Amino acid sequence: MVFNSYTFVVFFVLMLIVHNLPISWKAKKINLLLASYIFYAAWNPPFILLLWLSTVVDFFVGRALYTQENKHKRRVLLVISLIGNLGMLCFFKYGGFLLENFVQLANLIDINYHPAKPNIILPAGISFYTFTTLCYTIDMYKRESKPVAKLLDFSLFVTFFPHLVAGPIVRPPQLVPQFETERKATMQQMLDGLLLLSLGIFMKVVCADTLLSGAADTVFGSGGRMGALDAWSGVLAFSGQIFFDFAGYSTSAIGVAMCLGFVLPQNFMYPYAAIGFSDFWRRWHITLSTWLRDYLYIPLGGNRQGTFRTYINLMITMLIGGLWHGASWTFVAWGGLHGLYLWIEKALTERRTKTADTPTGDVPEPVIATASMAPAIKIKNKGFIGALLTFLLICVTWVFFRAATFGQAWALLRSMAGKVTPAGPPLLTTIDIIKVLVVISLMLIFHWVMRKTTVLKTAAKLPWWVTGTAWAVMLILIVLSQGTGKAFIYFQF
């Protein structure tokens, strides 16, 4: 079930009604859990079994990890959890990719091996809920928090429908305590939640699907050889589309949870206003970057084992972060390019200053405290130009993220540089190009203006009629888009 569908509207209204009935908190939690299973089963009912398996195994293994004193048994339990979670992820998400690479390797050394292509359906959101459950068992192993006492609360933590299929990736301490006492949205939370839900759907339906996806699909579906204007328009369009699509989902999820009285963590903080790449990763998919920092980068050694290891750890983290997004080497290249950017930024910063561990004042402290995978950097030459340069370099990485093959990515990069001759016929209509330029310009301006604040703070500061009119414009444009039901890009990850 997607947020931008009639089914969800009915589902959500029913949820709000039942959640506000005068029934016990336990009954409300059971209702939330059943509704979350229905929400998930509406895609593919059999995959509910995987979700149950993951939930039950991790609940009991997590508890045993916390209480077990024998070191060897604890390790065995951790391995069981890792194999269970990552094994499932590997089979469904990376099974075909691994086999394909194995076959290529075998053929390379003259072994004639051609197995049938596996027909594996990727369960929606498996990468997200695997990371959610995985962090719980690792926390239990490290005894960083107490085990969840009730299976109902743990099941709801894993399955809570707003975050289930595309995040934000929540940690047990962020959500489980909210299930312990009765939660019901105040009128204010309801209004804030509805505003965020409207904004999220506006970002997805109007900005991503209606205004940008056409140009992005045309350019990335063309093979890659074209003029620089078309190439840049397509890449800029995808840069906007991926942001609006994913941030739109997160914003909707936070809004939906808020309408029910729950708070989910922020996942985006105007990433295209980032000055530099470590700043970008403190603003883009914050819950993933903090997950990778805490459960990969730091366990690898982080920056505690010297400069060389820090660089290596950083690159490993970014490469795996790339692979998390999809079973293809182009995603790994995307992660690798980000790793390279972070290397260069780190090297330049280290040359400029020896005291590069003070957080920047541009981003709210809580975000820095929880989101920084790379060491926080004091940015001296901050400014719009810096943000623009960062944005353009990030656009280059999106080429690898969206292109189907390295050949296409390379052809598109050459097209962006104006190096393809002959370039082939022009692709995009003038209106398409204007749409991209207007939307991307407005997006960059909004990101820059909003980089130190939030939507809700801004909406509350504005005169009520300005907020009301802006809200109405968003809703009217959603209605005029007439584009319900299109899946979010991140569902495939």
Added chain:
Amino acid sequence: MQKQVPARAAILALTLVLTFIVSWELYLRHRGAVIDYDDGPELYAHVRDMVYEPSDKATVFIGSSRIKYDIDIPTWEKLYGTHAVQLAMTGSSPLHMLDDLAADTGFKGKLVVDVTEVLFFSHHGNEDPDAGISYYRKRTLAQKASFILDEPVEAHLAFLNKDNYSITGLLGRVPVKNRPGVYPFLNFPAGFGVTEFNRQNKMTPAFVADTNQQNQVKGIWGLLAQDPTPPMHGHDLDSLLLTVKQDIDKIKARGGDVIFTRTPSTGMFYMGEQKGFPRAAYWDRLLAYTGCKGFYFKDSPVTARLDCPEWSHLSPDGAVVYTTSLAGTLKQAKW
């Protein structure tokens, strides 16, 4: 200073949205807009479900836009006595639809395949059929539920018309010049092709009466005729015919039956088609190779006289005449 989003902002937003929707709907109705269903994969999938009715209960139609205009479904159902399951897709080749039905062992019924030569004898025009077939195969419970909820909304609001009144449709009509060589937005008049819930397309009375709008469509045909792709021939054609025959044989082996139709076109459009795809080399060869019967509009004195207002599709009145003639001929032939 306020610290929270005020309730009156929400009330204002709701009021403005409702005012806009009512005003926009009334304005478009005043301008002649009618209920026009989105002819996307969702509606296709809904109709696709009906192919499993037995052959004495349903007849399936595939092809391009012509048969969507030219088969008047109520007339067909009244005269021929079976449900008309309209699966044709505008601007598309029917070949992937044929593949899909041939591979579906549950389909054992009667199939009418319409031939618009430039789309049928081609490797292009498969995007929409592929999208529809893929959507049908992967359709989720949530998508089915959304379709059920969407239908009554679409049935009452004329502004819900993706081609003409969505942001994409409205912006596409802004007269901005494109760079030479860019494939343009095809600005069909709103009354040219209204889609009904059964997927039949109809021209509005205003379109049938307005030669300016008809000429606008003729202009688009002229633009599309500039496509330099030569007509399919040689090995490509042989290979295509073989695939078609294999698909038809599969359907026949299960007890189904297939017939080809060539729906009317007129004027410059028909002349161009005859020049590019001579009947003997394409239509006649198709029938001979597949062993299927065919109904070519020129072969019947009634349908040969029909006129297409914009050279390629029949008006609603013309569709009734064509359907009556086709149903009568097929009944007579005991098909």
